[in-house]
Amino acid sequence: MISLPKSHKQAQFYVITATILISGSFFASQKLVGTLTPAALTLLRFIIAVLLLAPFVFLSPNRRSKLFTTLPRAFIISLFYSLYFMIMFEALKTTTVLNTGTIYTLVPFATALLSYFIFKEKIDKKRLFAFLIGVIGTLWVIFEGNLELFLKFNLQEGDGLFFFGSLSMCIYSILIKALYKNDDLLVLVFSTLLGGIFWMSIGTLYFKTGWGSFSINIEFIFCLLYLAIATTIVTLYLLQSATVVLGPVKVMSYVYLNPIIVAVLMLFLEGKSIPLVLIPGILLSVLATFMLQLSKSKKGA
16 A cells, blocks of 8 residues: 655655646646647546556555545545636636636635635634735746736636636645545545546536547657656645645645746756746745745634
8 A cells, every 4th residue: 555655744745746747747738739629638648547557456456445435535536626627728718827827826825714614724824924925926926027917917707717616626635635534545546537537528528628630749649648647647646645644725835836846947948047037926935835834734613
């Protein structure tokens, strides 16, 4: 049985690794633009990941026996995981990436609010201050320190829809901890992906998502395998196991680092330097994440 992280430091290392891998997915996805629709690409990622994991689950009698008890809970978890992707793709038809990035900065705070109602975790003034710093820092990076551009921010038709998609991601993170029953993590990841295939299949039919036309070449295969293995199998394992140990609020707080890591990867992979104007936002985002990692969850009365 694959075990949970043995310490909070190890769990935080898991989340940092997952955040880096997820940031790398932007570059892989960019290479696949024009080959597959986003919904079809996500579904294909899930299918490939399940096929790769299947031998490790079905060839182990112990894991096979745990599969049936894990599947019902994993299907509930995967519903909200899949809803995020489906709603995001639909919302992007009537809004912008800038708007979705802005709204997504609310995810850590929304997760904290839901954790208060479900786990009775209080949100003290230090945490509130950290959330505020995180939002400011991330928005600084997203809008490149341009106040005029920020003031021109207007809600679009799809923004309300994306807000519910972001809420689905919060619920997904909370359910991982709430529904965890000392599961074999490999079985949990496999079951979550299996559920993801089921829900995404329904979603692609409902939204009438086509597969588009694409040609298979080395770059296509490499990018697709990166998305299926690194940002699906590995990140699901890392984030689900870390969430059980750290809790959803601390894990979701690493959202503030996503734009920063993308900027750093652009520096190393594409040679694009990080503009000096982004530095204050980067420092604020790192500070907020650090503060939230040091904060201790307090149960309510």
